[in-house]
Amino acid sequence: xxxxxxxxxxxxxxxxxxxxxxxxxxxxxxxxxxxxxxxxxxxxxxxxxxxxxxxxxxxxxxxxxxxxxxxxxxxxxxxxxxxxxxxxxxxxxxx
Amino acid sequence: xxxxxxxxxxxxxxxxxxxxxxxxxxxxxxxxxxxxxxxxxxxxxxxxxxxxxxxxxxxxxxxxxxxxxxxxxxxxxxxxxxxxxxxxxxxxxxxxxxxxxxxxxxxxxxxxxxxxxxxxxxxxxxxxxxxxxxxxxxxxxxxxxxxxxxxxxxxxxxxxxxxxxxxxxxxxxxxxxxxxxxxxxxxxxxxxxxxxxxxxxxxxxxxxxxxxxxxxxxxxxxxxxxxxxxxxxxxxxxxxxxxxxxxxxxxxxxxxxxxx
Numbered sequence: 142x143x144x145x146x147x148x149x150x151x152x153x154x155x156x157x158x159x160x161x162x163x164x165x166x167x168x169x170x171x172x173x174x175x176x177x178x179x180x181x182x183x184x185x186x187x188x189x190x191x192x193x194x195x196x197x198x199x200x201x202x203x204x205x206x207x208x209x210x211x212x213x214x215x216x217x218x219x220x221x222x223x224x225x226x227x228x229x230x231x232x233x234x235x236x
Numbered sequence: 237x238x239x240x241x242x243x244x245x246x247x248x249x250x251x252x253x254x255x256x257x258x259x260x261x262x263x264x265x266x267x268x269x270x271x272x273x274x275x276x277x278x279x280x281x282x283x284x285x286x287x288x289x290x291x292x293x294x295x296x297x298x299x300x301x302x303x304x305x306x307x308x309x310x311x312x313x314x315x316x317x318x319x320x321x322x323x324x325x326x327x328x329x330x331x332x333x334x335x336x337x338x339x340x341x342x343x344x345x346x347x348x349x350x351x352x353x354x355x356x357x358x359x360x361x362x363x364x365x366x367x368x369x370x371x372x373x374x375x376x377x378x379x380x381x382x383x384x385x386x387x388x389x390x391x392x393x394x395x396x397x398x399x400x401x402x403x404x405x406x407x408x409x410x411x412x413x414x415x416x417x418x419x420x421x422x423x424x425x426x427x428x429x430x431x432x433x434x435x436x437x438x439x440x441x442x443x444x445x446x447x448x449x450x451x452x453x454x455x456x457x458x459x460x461x462x463x464x465x466x467x468x469x470x471x472x473x474x475x476x477x478x479x480x481x482x483x484x485x486x487x488x489x490x491x492x493x494x495x496x
Contacts, residue, residue, distance in 0.1 A: 144426070145280070145329040169326045174362070174457065176281040176318040181456065181465045187322045196311070198322055 147171045156188045156199040165199070167191045175202045184208035242266040243295040245288070247313075250304055250345040253337025258308030260342060261288045263295035270353045272379075272486035273346030275339055276303040277360030277367045279457075280329070282321030283307065286462055290359075297479055299486070300351055304342040306330055331400040332370060339371050343378070355379045355486040359478065360386065362457060366405060372416055373408035380485035382417045382478055385456055387426035390434050409438050416446040417481040419474045421454030421467075449477050 150168040157163075165188045175183040183202040189195040203211065245263035252258055261283070265271055274294050278287040283305040294301035307320040307330065324330055343356050357380040360368035365386020372381035383389070391397060391404035416439070420432045427435070432448065439446045451458065451470040458467040459474060 145325060147326055149326075169322070171325065174279070174281060175463075176284060176321065179463050181463060187326070189326075195323060195326070196319075198319060200318075200322065 144171075144173055146173070152188070154188075158197050158199045160197065163190060163197055164193075165190050167195070172205070178202040178204075180204055241296075241298075243292060245292050245295065248302075248345070250302070250341050252304060252308075252341035253334045256309060258338075259283075259305040259313055260302050260345065261291050261305070262300070262302045262345075263291045264300040264349075264351060265295055265298060269351070271298060271300045271351050272353050272355040272357065272482070273343070273349075274299045274301045274357040274359060274482065274486075275342045275346070276301055277335075277339065277358065277364030277371075278303060278306060279362035279364050280321065280325065281318065282324075283317040286460055287361075290361075293475075294359075299357075299482065300346055300349060302342045302346055304338045306335055306338055328398075329400055332367070332402070335367050336371060336374055339367065340375055343375070347377075353487070357381065357482050357486050360384065361459070362386065363388075365389075369405045369416070370408065372414050373405065373411045376413070378414045380415050380417070380482055382419065382481065384419045384459065384474075385421060385424055385427065387424075387431075387456075389427065390431045392431075406435060406438055409444065410442055412439075412442075412444050414445075415481070415485050416444065417477065418446065418448040419459075419477065420448065420450050421456060421458050421470070422450050422452050423455035425456065447481070449474065 148170040150170060152165055152168055154165050155162055156165045167189050169187040172182060172184050184205055185202050188199040243263055244266050247259050248262045249257055250260040276287060276291050278284065287303050291301045291303050307324050310320040310323050346352055346356060347354060356378055358368050358371050358378055359382040361384045365383040366388055368381050368383045369386055369389050372378055388396065389405045420427065422429050432450065436448050454467040454470040455465055457463060457465045459471045460466055
């Protein structure tokens with residue numbers, strides 16, 4: 142049986158959908174029966190811009206295992222990427 | 237007469253809840269004659285291709301069948317049903333009262349056709365199975381109802397009730413006015429085998445006309461050939477049970493072929 146359980150995440154970002162690139166402000170995340178996948182259940186994410194009505198979306202349906210692996214890789218990419226690209230704040234010199 | 241008969245399938249306009257006009261998928265045998273009608277209620281993900289195949293399957297077996305697009309109010313007819321389903325999900329789903337109005341409207345559409353016998357069945361899958369149970373308890377004029385693995389008929393957590401779904405269907409069972417067929421997989425997590433047993437206990441206690449079929453080695457949505465959940469042996473037997481039930485209660489024409 143499907144459910145209406147949805148986790149909402151506020152986002153700052155952009156995504157490429159049916160009409161090209163768009164700004165997104167929300168991810169609706171749920172684990173339920175898919176629309177397209179052959180899996181019994183999927184971790185689905187709908188990226189939308191609710192500020193503009195939420196009519197366009199970029200959608201993914203992932204297996205539970207691959208969704209967990211993706212979370213791990215996102216965190217790893219952030220860690221290595223920020224280490225390489227983000228300049229640490231300068232220490233404040235003592236008066 | 238040939239063994240296989242033709243059918244016609246098309247998208248039609250129907251009047252649903254509040255007299256709102258929306259899309260429905262309609263299929264009927266093309267041969268001359270009158271046919272019982274069946275309303276097909278789709279699942280939460282939306283008005284999907286598999287649902288249209290169920291409608292055509294019913295027409296193939298001698299029924300005029302219709303599946304109302306329960307999410308038509310959410311967008312325009314040229315938008316993908318899965319996109320509308322995603323918006324509906326994010327908004328917390330559709331209200332039971334609205335769905336019942338749409339099912340009643342689809343029944344009226346079937347009855348208004350010149351090929352109608354006047355007999356009407358309802359079949360629903362997943363959330364549509366729950367809606368079917370609700371329809372059997374709240375709508376007049378249903379002659380047979382088939383609940384395929386509808387979850388949340390029994391509501392164990394009161395927090396699952398809200399403005400859109402204010403009443404647990406099980407609490408309306410006393411008002412059930414038509415024969416009910418239930419199809420369930422014993423490995424399903426919603427409804428669980430225990431919840432199916434509790435539903436049956438209420439139906440039995442109230443003296444309702446029902447028959448439940450439970451399948452081992454099957455879980456949720458085991459008719460759906462597009463998913464890993466598909467179980468061909470159990471699904472074929474289940475469809476046979478469905479057509480036996482509809483043929484018995486809706487008096488399909490004698491030329492309706494047996495489920496294979």
